[in-house]
Amino acid sequence: MRFVDEFRDPDTARHLAxxxxxxxxxxxxxAFMEVCGGHTHTIYKHGLxxxxxxxxxxxxxxxxxVCVLPMGRVDDAIAIAEHDDVIMTAFxxxxxxxxxxxxxxDAKAAGADIRMVYSPLDALKIARNNxxxxxxxxxxxxxxxxxxxxxxxxxxxxxxxxxxxxFANHVTIIPAIKAILDSPDxxxxxxxxxxxxxxxxxxxxxxxxxxxxxxxxxxxxxxxLDILASVHQxxxxxxxxxxxxxxxxxxxVPWNGNRRALEVIGQVMELRxxxxxxxxxFISHSAMQLREEFAAFDAERLFDVPGVxxxxxxxxxxxxxxxGVLEPWECKVFGxxxxxxxxxxxxxxxxxxxxxxxxxxxxxxxxxxxxxTLLADPVVRR
Amino acid sequence: xxxxxxGELVELPEDDTDLALVTVSGVRRKVNVxxxxxxxxxAVGDWILIHVGFALAKIDEEEAASALRVLHQLGxxxxxxxxxxxxxxxx
Numbered sequence: 001m002r003f004v005d006e007f008r009d010p011d012t013a014r015h016l017a018x019x020x021x022x023x024x025x026x027x028x029x030x031a032f033m034e035v036c037g038g039h040t041h042t043i044y045k046h047g048l049x050x051x052x053x054x055x056x057x058x059x060x061x062x063x064x065x066v067c068v069l070p071m072g073r074v075d076d077a078i079a080i081a082e083h084d085d086v087i088m089t090a091f092x093x094x095x096x097x098x099x100x101x102x103x104x105x106d107a108k109a110a111g112a113d114i115r116m117v118y119s120p121l122d123a124l125k126i127a128r129n130n131x132x133x134x135x136x137x138x139x140x141x142x143x144x145x146x147x148x149x150x151x152x153x154x155x156x157x158x159x160x161x162x163x164x165x166x167f168a169n170h171v172t173i174i175p176a177i178k179a180i181l182d183s184p185d186x187x188x189x190x191x192x193x194x195x196x197x198x199x200x201x202x203x204x205x206x207x208x209x210x211x212x213x214x215x216x217x218x219x220x221x222x223x224x225l226d227i228l229a230s231v232h233q234x235x236x237x238x239x240x241x242x243x244x245x246x247x248x249x250x251x252x253v254p255w256n257g258n259r260r261a262l263e264v265i266g267q268v269m270e271l272r273x274x275x276x277x278x279x280x281x282f283i284s285h286s287a288m289q290l291r292e293e294f295a296a297f298d299a300e301r302l303f304d305v306p307g308v309x310x311x312x313x314x315x316x317x318x319x320x321x322x323x324g325v326l327e328p329w330e331c332k333v334f335g336x337x338x339x340x341x342x343x344x345x346x347x348x349x350x351x352x353x354x355x356x357x358x359x360x361x362x363x364x365x366x367x368x369x370x371x372x373t374l375l376a377d378p379v380v381r382r
Numbered sequence: 383x384x385x386x387x388x389g390e391l392v393e394l395p396e397d398d399t400d401l402a403l404v405t406v407s408g409v410r411r412k413v414n415v416x417x418x419x420x421x422x423x424x425a426v427g428d429w430i431l432i433h434v435g436f437a438l439a440k441i442d443e444e445e446a447a448s449a450l451r452v453l454h455q456l457g458x459x460x461x462x463x464x465x466x467x468x469x470x471x472x473x
Contacts, residue, residue: 008451038384045455065384091434092466119435121414121472145383148436155399187423196386199431201440222452251445252431258438260419320442351459352384 016228021053023235030056036194037064037352044357046224059324065141066350070276072308074099080303081112088114089123090138100310127164136299139166143200146170147261150184150268167299175286190234193219202257206245221249279319318345328358386431389444442461
């Protein structure tokens with residue numbers, strides 16, 4: 001029944017699920033990491049793990065940019081926002097992320113002028129309309145949103161706007177995957193490559209994962225069927241002794257990415273020597289800042305940013321969840337002290353965070369699937 | 383923020399701002415198509431995948447339908463994104 005409800009093409013879904021089961025070597029356990037928060041969302045929403053054999057596990061990686069932002073950067077942003085002449089602008093996802101001294105919502109309630117925007121271009125317009133204020137855009141995201149920030153800075157420069165700046169927190173996916181690969185406490189058999197990030201960077205940057213680390217990667221689309229098809233491709237590579245980068249999402253992702261997007265990122269931004277990731281610690285060359293030529297638009301140079309470092313709350317185990325070492329429900333505070341309404345950790349904030357996705361969907365889909373399994377489908381083993 | 387929203391091009395940019403008129407689920411807004419300028423010949427009726435006000439990829443109608451299916455399945459998160467998109471005013 002569920003195949004009919006959830007999948008665009010239930011026959012193909014059933015076929016893929018059976019194919020994955022048939023490709024399993026007896027006695028072997030498989031773990032694949034999806035590094036994209038959008039994939040995590042789809043997996044939990046549709047209870048995809050329940051369509052997989054018990055020895056095939058999906059591990060949720062650090063692919064949600066809100067989730068990996070360290071608390072100190074939130075505090076730094078709030079310190080900027082507290083200037084009387086500043087309007088801080090941010091994506092909606094950012095508003096509830098807890099810093100050491102509270103969230104953007106808390107700062108707003110306390111009097112700071114913080115506004116939600118859909119696009120950095122909205123922030124630019126606010127700057128145009130408020131020439132007596134300094135408008136700062138809280139830039140977050142992987143390579144998916146970095147070109148938008150870069151394009152907006154170029155636009156501000158072209159217009160000669162002097163009251164617009166960016167607080168850059170853009171991170172890059174490859175160093176995070178490297179950190180995961182070097183992590184001693186995790187054994188993975190392959191990766192589901194991120195969909196939208198790859199639209200920008202293409203599939204070529206992943207080749208080292210197959211070549212140097214011996215792990216296959218399949219760039220995946222976002223429908224439940226895409227995820228199943230990608231897992232099937234990974235299983236087939238392992239069964240055939242291949243280790244390659246494949247592109248399941250080629251209908252959107254070009255092998256070489258979006259050239260213009262990569263160009264503008266490179267024109268406006270450069271790699272930081274290091275950046276702190278929530279849960280993963282300091283990773284070298286893993287984030288971007290504005291180049292010297294764009295200092296006039298760089299909030300970090302224009303404001304006295306305190307550079308706050310805040311240890312994650314002791315009870316919070318986001319770090320282990322982000323590395324895939326713990327499942328969300330294994331965290332000590334999951335669903336009790338930490339819920340989407342009162343998040344302690346970032347994984348519970350964004351709808352793409354593993355904890356929020358599991359809290360909202362996973363719990364129910366698991367129960368539902370178990371029920372359906374008893375009634376119908378012989379492919380589902382749990 | 384990370385959601386890709388499919389939109390249909392209604393009007394191409396008329397000046398150097400790269401802003402094209404697009405409809406997304408019946409909502410009309412301006413979207414920056416500058417990141418597609420080099421590689422793609424854009425025409426009215428084309429579908430694009432939009433991230434935070436910028437078109438990142440040209441897609442076909444089938445992929446637009448697929449992306450919409452994913453978004454509808456998100457429920458409240460998509461409603462929020464669409465609401466944010468509707469309030470966006472980049473012109």
